[in-house]
Amino acid sequence: MSFIWYILIGIASGFVAGKLMRGGGFGLVVNLIVGIIGGVLGGWLFGLVGITAGGIIGSLITSVVGAVVLLWIVGILSRSTGH
Known part of the structure; x- marks a missing residue:
């Protein structure tokens, strides 16, 4: 059952990050890929600063923050390469 929650949180966080960074989902x-990578990135970033987030809401916040950072980095890289 937890695998299903990871997928749902990944989809939701990818969608939210897409809305925040670009004005629309992908x-x-x-959305699933951005959300899952964002969850890993967000967990790593939160771990660096000593923040722990538990539960579904904490996981969603962590994933959204990571996904926003991921999209920000991708946006910078795509502008620097001219795409």
Whole structure:
């Protein structure tokens, strides 16, 4: 059952990050990928500063923060390469 929660949180956080950073979502599959990578990145970043977030809401916040950072980095890289 926890695997299903990871997928749902990944989709939701990817969607929210897409809305925050670009004004729209990216589609189900890309939202899922951005959300999952964002969850890992957010967990790592939160761990660096000593923040722990538990539960579904904490996981969602961590994933959204990580996904926003991921999209920000991708945006910087795509501007520097001219795409």
